Amino acid sequence: MKKLFAVLGDPIGHSMSPFMLNDLFSFYNMDSVYLPFHVKGENLHDAVKGLKAVGVGGFNVTVPHKSNIIPFLDGIDELAANIGAVNTVVNENGQLIGYNTDGPGFLKGLTSLVPKIADQKVLIIGAGGAARAIYFTLAKENPRKLDIANRTIERAVSLINECPYSVSSSACSFDEAYELLGEYDLVIQTTMIGMSPKIYEQPIALNNLRKQSVFCDIIYNPIETQILKEARLNGASIQNGIDMFVYQGALAFEKWTGIFPDVNRMRDNVLKQLGGKTC
Numbered sequence: 001m002k003k004l005f006a007v008l009g010d011p012i013g014h015s016m017s018p019f020m021l022n023d024l025f026s027f028y029n030m031d032s033v034y035l036p037f038h039v040k041g042e043n044l045h046d047a048v049k050g051l052k053a054v055g056v057g058g059f060n061v062t063v064p065h066k067s068n069i070i071p072f073l074d075g076i077d078e079l080a081a082n083i084g085a086v087n088t089v090v091n092e093n094g095q096l097i098g099y100n101t102d103g104p105g106f107l108k109g110l111t112s113l114v115p116k117i118a119d120q121k122v123l124i125i126g127a128g129g130a131a132r133a134i135y136f137t138l139a140k141e142n143p144r145k146l147d148i149a150n151r152t153i154e155r156a157v158s159l160i161n162e163c164p165y166s167v168s169s170s171a172c173s174f175d176e177a178y179e180l181l182g183e184y185d186l187v188i189q190t191t192m193i194g195m196s197p198k199i200y201e202q203p204i205a206l207n208n209l210r211k212q213s214v215f216c217d218i219i220y221n222p223i224e225t226q227i228l229k230e231a232r233l234n235g236a237s238i239q240n241g242i243d244m245f246v247y248q249g250a251l252a253f254e255k256w257t258g259i260f261p262d263v264n265r266m267r268d269n270v271l272k273q274l275g276g277k278t279c
Protein backbone atom coordinates (compact mmCIF):
# COMPACT_ATOMS: atom_id res chain seq x y z
CA MET A 1 0.00 0.00 0.00
CA LYS A 2 1.20 3.48 -0.84
CA LYS A 3 2.84 5.25 2.10
CA LEU A 4 1.74 8.81 2.84
CA PHE A 5 4.11 11.72 3.52
CA ALA A 6 2.97 15.33 3.80
CA VAL A 7 3.76 18.95 4.50
CA LEU A 8 1.48 21.10 6.66
CA GLY A 9 1.46 24.88 6.43
CA ASP A 10 -0.62 28.02 6.02
CA PRO A 11 -0.21 29.07 3.24
CA ILE A 12 1.16 25.99 1.48
CA GLY A 13 0.47 26.53 -2.23
CA HIS A 14 3.97 27.75 -3.04
CA SER A 15 5.87 24.99 -1.24
CA MET A 16 8.50 23.38 -3.46
CA SER A 17 8.76 20.34 -1.16
CA PRO A 18 6.09 18.16 -2.87
CA PHE A 19 7.88 18.37 -6.23
CA MET A 20 11.29 17.77 -4.65
CA LEU A 21 10.22 14.86 -2.42
CA ASN A 22 7.87 13.10 -4.89
CA ASP A 23 10.72 13.06 -7.39
CA LEU A 24 12.92 11.35 -4.78
CA PHE A 25 10.31 8.73 -3.92
CA SER A 26 9.95 7.80 -7.58
CA PHE A 27 13.72 8.00 -8.22
CA TYR A 28 14.32 5.48 -5.40
CA ASN A 29 11.35 3.31 -6.51
CA MET A 30 9.40 3.81 -3.31
CA ASP A 31 5.65 3.41 -3.37
CA SER A 32 5.04 6.66 -1.50
CA VAL A 33 3.36 9.99 -2.07
CA TYR A 34 4.10 13.41 -0.53
CA LEU A 35 1.13 15.77 -0.37
CA PRO A 36 0.78 19.41 0.69
CA PHE A 37 -2.02 20.15 3.17
CA HIS A 38 -3.29 23.66 3.86
CA VAL A 39 -3.93 23.55 7.61
CA LYS A 40 -5.13 26.53 9.66
CA GLY A 41 -3.84 26.86 13.22
CA GLU A 42 -7.20 25.93 14.76
CA ASN A 43 -7.18 22.64 12.81
CA LEU A 44 -3.57 21.67 13.48
CA HIS A 45 -4.30 19.25 16.32
CA ASP A 46 -7.01 17.46 14.29
CA ALA A 47 -4.69 17.31 11.27
CA VAL A 48 -1.96 15.64 13.35
CA LYS A 49 -4.45 13.18 14.86
CA GLY A 50 -5.76 12.38 11.36
CA LEU A 51 -2.30 11.78 9.93
CA LYS A 52 -1.47 9.52 12.86
CA ALA A 53 -4.74 7.61 12.46
CA VAL A 54 -4.05 6.87 8.78
CA GLY A 55 -0.49 5.74 9.54
CA VAL A 56 1.44 8.56 7.90
CA GLY A 57 5.12 7.71 7.31
CA GLY A 58 6.17 11.20 8.28
CA PHE A 59 5.59 14.83 7.45
CA ASN A 60 7.13 18.27 7.27
CA VAL A 61 5.82 21.26 9.14
CA THR A 62 6.23 24.77 7.85
CA VAL A 63 5.25 28.35 8.71
CA PRO A 64 3.39 29.15 10.94
CA HIS A 65 3.13 25.77 12.72
CA LYS A 66 6.75 24.85 13.54
CA SER A 67 6.42 25.71 17.25
CA ASN A 68 2.67 25.22 17.77
CA ILE A 69 2.83 21.60 16.66
CA ILE A 70 5.09 20.51 19.53
CA PRO A 71 2.35 19.80 22.12
CA PHE A 72 0.52 17.58 19.61
CA LEU A 73 3.48 15.24 19.05
CA ASP A 74 4.39 12.13 21.07
CA GLY A 75 8.04 13.16 21.46
CA ILE A 76 10.71 15.53 20.30
CA ASP A 77 14.48 15.25 19.95
CA GLU A 78 16.89 17.38 21.98
CA LEU A 79 17.92 19.91 19.31
CA ALA A 80 14.33 20.53 18.17
CA ALA A 81 13.27 20.93 21.81
CA ASN A 82 16.02 23.47 22.44
CA ILE A 83 15.24 25.37 19.23
CA GLY A 84 11.54 25.16 20.10
CA ALA A 85 10.60 24.32 16.51
CA VAL A 86 9.94 21.17 14.51
CA ASN A 87 10.08 20.94 10.73
CA THR A 88 10.17 17.14 10.36
CA VAL A 89 8.01 14.51 12.02
CA VAL A 90 8.75 10.79 11.83
CA ASN A 91 6.25 8.03 12.55
CA GLU A 92 8.35 5.74 14.76
CA ASN A 93 6.23 2.62 15.46
CA GLY A 94 3.07 4.65 15.81
CA GLN A 95 4.67 7.48 17.78
CA LEU A 96 5.01 10.87 16.06
CA ILE A 97 8.48 12.23 16.92
CA GLY A 98 9.55 15.79 16.02
CA TYR A 99 12.95 16.82 14.68
CA ASN A 100 14.49 20.00 13.33
CA THR A 101 16.50 19.59 10.14
CA ASP A 102 16.63 23.33 9.29
CA GLY A 103 19.77 24.09 11.30
CA PRO A 104 21.53 20.77 10.51
CA GLY A 105 20.50 21.24 6.86
CA PHE A 106 22.12 24.65 6.80
CA LEU A 107 25.28 23.24 8.40
CA LYS A 108 25.50 20.28 6.01
CA GLY A 109 24.88 22.50 3.00
CA LEU A 110 27.75 24.72 4.07
CA THR A 111 30.34 21.93 4.33
CA SER A 112 31.92 22.49 0.91
CA LEU A 113 32.63 26.16 1.75
CA VAL A 114 33.24 25.79 5.50
CA PRO A 115 34.32 22.23 6.36
CA LYS A 116 34.61 23.01 10.10
CA ILE A 117 32.79 25.63 12.18
CA ALA A 118 35.17 25.11 15.12
CA ASP A 119 37.37 28.20 15.63
CA GLN A 120 35.40 30.27 13.12
CA LYS A 121 34.17 33.75 14.01
CA VAL A 122 30.55 33.82 12.91
CA LEU A 123 27.95 36.58 12.66
CA ILE A 124 24.26 35.82 12.21
CA ILE A 125 22.12 38.68 10.89
CA GLY A 126 18.58 38.31 12.28
CA ALA A 127 17.12 36.66 15.35
CA GLY A 128 13.88 35.08 14.07
CA GLY A 129 12.93 31.44 13.71
CA ALA A 130 15.45 30.61 11.00
CA ALA A 131 18.26 32.37 12.89
CA ARG A 132 17.35 30.41 16.00
CA ALA A 133 17.66 27.03 14.26
CA ILE A 134 21.02 28.04 12.76
CA TYR A 135 22.34 29.61 16.00
CA PHE A 136 21.58 26.53 18.15
CA THR A 137 23.03 24.17 15.56
CA LEU A 138 26.25 26.15 15.10
CA ALA A 139 26.59 26.70 18.86
CA LYS A 140 27.16 22.93 19.23
CA GLU A 141 30.09 23.09 16.78
CA ASN A 142 32.43 25.16 18.99
CA PRO A 143 32.81 28.35 16.92
CA ARG A 144 35.28 30.85 18.38
CA LYS A 145 32.51 33.46 18.33
CA LEU A 146 28.83 33.34 17.41
CA ASP A 147 27.38 36.84 17.42
CA ILE A 148 23.92 38.02 16.42
CA ALA A 149 22.99 41.36 14.83
CA ASN A 150 19.30 42.24 14.91
CA ARG A 151 17.05 45.28 14.48
CA THR A 152 15.53 44.45 17.88
CA ILE A 153 18.59 43.78 20.02
CA GLU A 154 16.55 42.37 22.94
CA ARG A 155 15.44 39.51 20.70
CA ALA A 156 19.06 38.65 19.91
CA VAL A 157 19.93 38.82 23.64
CA SER A 158 17.06 36.44 24.51
CA LEU A 159 18.15 33.98 21.85
CA ILE A 160 21.71 33.97 23.20
CA ASN A 161 20.52 33.57 26.79
CA GLU A 162 18.22 30.68 25.94
CA CYS A 163 20.95 28.62 24.30
CA PRO A 164 22.02 25.68 26.49
CA TYR A 165 25.29 25.11 24.58
CA SER A 166 28.34 27.00 25.81
CA VAL A 167 29.56 29.52 23.22
CA SER A 168 31.04 33.03 23.21
CA SER A 169 28.30 35.33 21.87
CA SER A 170 27.23 38.94 21.89
CA ALA A 171 24.26 40.78 20.45
CA CYS A 172 24.63 43.96 18.41
CA SER A 173 22.75 46.43 16.26
CA PHE A 174 23.03 46.56 12.46
CA ASP A 175 25.20 49.72 12.80
CA GLU A 176 27.61 47.95 15.15
CA ALA A 177 27.67 44.90 12.87
CA TYR A 178 28.55 47.13 9.91
CA GLU A 179 31.61 48.44 11.79
CA LEU A 180 32.71 44.99 13.06
CA LEU A 181 32.14 43.06 9.85
CA GLY A 182 35.86 42.66 9.09
CA GLU A 183 36.26 40.44 12.18
CA TYR A 184 34.13 37.58 10.89
CA ASP A 185 35.08 34.49 8.88
CA LEU A 186 31.46 33.62 8.21
CA VAL A 187 28.38 35.88 7.97
CA ILE A 188 24.86 34.45 7.66
CA GLN A 189 21.92 36.64 6.60
CA THR A 190 18.67 35.14 7.94
CA THR A 191 16.11 37.97 7.76
CA MET A 192 13.59 38.29 4.91
CA ILE A 193 15.15 41.59 3.85
CA GLY A 194 15.95 41.37 0.13
CA MET A 195 13.42 38.64 -0.56
CA SER A 196 11.22 38.99 -3.64
CA PRO A 197 9.44 41.33 -4.32
CA LYS A 198 11.52 43.83 -2.26
CA ILE A 199 14.74 42.78 -3.93
CA TYR A 200 16.61 46.07 -3.60
CA GLU A 201 16.68 46.08 0.22
CA GLN A 202 19.49 44.82 2.42
CA PRO A 203 20.02 44.94 6.21
CA ILE A 204 23.59 46.29 6.18
CA ALA A 205 26.20 47.47 3.70
CA LEU A 206 29.25 45.25 3.34
CA ASN A 207 32.11 47.75 2.83
CA ASN A 208 33.99 46.18 5.73
CA LEU A 209 33.49 42.52 4.77
CA ARG A 210 36.75 40.55 4.52
CA LYS A 211 37.63 39.22 1.06
CA GLN A 212 38.47 35.79 2.50
CA SER A 213 35.17 35.50 4.32
CA VAL A 214 32.16 33.34 3.49
CA PHE A 215 28.79 35.06 3.18
CA CYS A 216 25.50 33.13 3.18
CA ASP A 217 21.99 34.37 2.59
CA ILE A 218 19.26 31.85 3.41
CA ILE A 219 16.93 33.51 0.86
CA TYR A 220 16.62 31.66 -2.47
CA ASN A 221 14.15 33.90 -4.24
CA PRO A 222 15.86 35.77 -5.80
CA ILE A 223 18.69 33.28 -6.22
CA GLU A 224 21.18 36.09 -5.61
CA THR A 225 19.92 38.78 -3.24
CA GLN A 226 21.37 42.27 -3.43
CA ILE A 227 23.47 41.68 -0.30
CA LEU A 228 24.79 38.38 -1.68
CA LYS A 229 25.79 40.14 -4.89
CA GLU A 230 27.61 42.80 -2.87
CA ALA A 231 29.43 40.08 -0.92
CA ARG A 232 30.45 38.37 -4.17
CA LEU A 233 31.66 41.66 -5.67
CA ASN A 234 33.66 42.29 -2.48
CA GLY A 235 35.49 38.99 -3.08
CA ALA A 236 33.79 36.79 -0.48
CA SER A 237 32.74 33.20 -1.19
CA ILE A 238 28.95 33.14 -1.26
CA GLN A 239 26.09 30.71 -0.78
CA ASN A 240 22.37 31.30 -1.30
CA GLY A 241 19.48 29.58 0.50
CA ILE A 242 18.97 26.74 -1.96
CA ASP A 243 21.42 24.46 -0.16
CA MET A 244 19.75 24.93 3.22
CA PHE A 245 16.38 24.14 1.63
CA VAL A 246 17.72 21.12 -0.23
CA TYR A 247 19.66 19.69 2.74
CA GLN A 248 16.81 20.14 5.25
CA GLY A 249 14.70 18.10 2.81
CA ALA A 250 17.47 15.55 2.30
CA LEU A 251 17.84 15.04 6.06
CA ALA A 252 14.06 14.65 6.42
CA PHE A 253 14.06 12.06 3.59
CA GLU A 254 16.90 10.21 5.31
CA LYS A 255 14.97 10.12 8.61
CA TRP A 256 11.92 8.66 6.85
CA THR A 257 13.65 6.16 4.55
CA GLY A 258 17.18 5.58 5.83
CA ILE A 259 18.55 6.80 2.48
CA PHE A 260 20.55 10.00 2.20
CA PRO A 261 19.36 11.17 -1.24
CA ASP A 262 21.10 12.62 -4.28
CA VAL A 263 21.28 16.32 -3.33
CA ASN A 264 22.47 17.39 -6.80
CA ARG A 265 19.28 15.97 -8.25
CA MET A 266 17.26 17.82 -5.58
CA ARG A 267 19.10 21.08 -6.27
CA ASP A 268 18.47 20.78 -10.01
CA ASN A 269 14.78 20.24 -9.36
CA VAL A 270 14.56 23.27 -7.08
CA LEU A 271 16.34 25.41 -9.66
CA LYS A 272 13.93 24.14 -12.31
CA GLN A 273 11.00 25.16 -10.12
CA LEU A 274 12.48 28.55 -9.37
CA GLY A 275 13.11 29.15 -13.07
CA GLY A 276 11.30 32.24 -14.31
CA LYS A 277 10.20 33.45 -10.88
CA THR A 278 13.48 34.26 -9.21
CA CYS A 279 12.86 38.00 -8.84
Ligand code: ATR
Binds near residue numbers: 127131150151193
Ligand atom coordinates in the same frame (compact mmCIF):
# COMPACT_ATOMS: atom_id res chain seq x y z
P1 ATR B 1 11.81 33.72 10.26
O1 ATR B 1 11.12 32.60 10.97
O2 ATR B 1 11.68 33.65 8.75
O3 ATR B 1 13.21 33.92 10.69
P2 ATR B 1 10.75 35.81 11.94
O4 ATR B 1 10.78 34.90 13.11
O5 ATR B 1 9.55 36.66 11.77
O6 ATR B 1 10.94 35.03 10.58
O7 ATR B 1 12.08 36.73 11.99
C1 ATR B 1 12.32 37.71 11.07
C2 ATR B 1 13.69 38.32 11.26
O8 ATR B 1 13.84 39.32 10.26
C3 ATR B 1 13.89 39.03 12.59
O9 ATR B 1 15.28 39.03 12.90
C4 ATR B 1 13.41 40.43 12.26
O10 ATR B 1 13.94 41.45 13.09
P3 ATR B 1 13.17 41.85 14.46
O11 ATR B 1 13.50 40.77 15.45
O12 ATR B 1 13.75 43.16 14.82
O13 ATR B 1 11.70 41.92 14.12
C5 ATR B 1 14.01 40.60 10.89
N1 ATR B 1 13.33 41.60 10.07
C6 ATR B 1 12.19 41.45 9.37
N2 ATR B 1 11.86 42.59 8.71
C7 ATR B 1 12.84 43.49 9.01
C8 ATR B 1 13.11 44.82 8.62
N3 ATR B 1 12.30 45.48 7.78
N4 ATR B 1 14.21 45.43 9.10
C9 ATR B 1 15.05 44.75 9.94
N5 ATR B 1 14.86 43.48 10.34
C10 ATR B 1 13.77 42.84 9.88
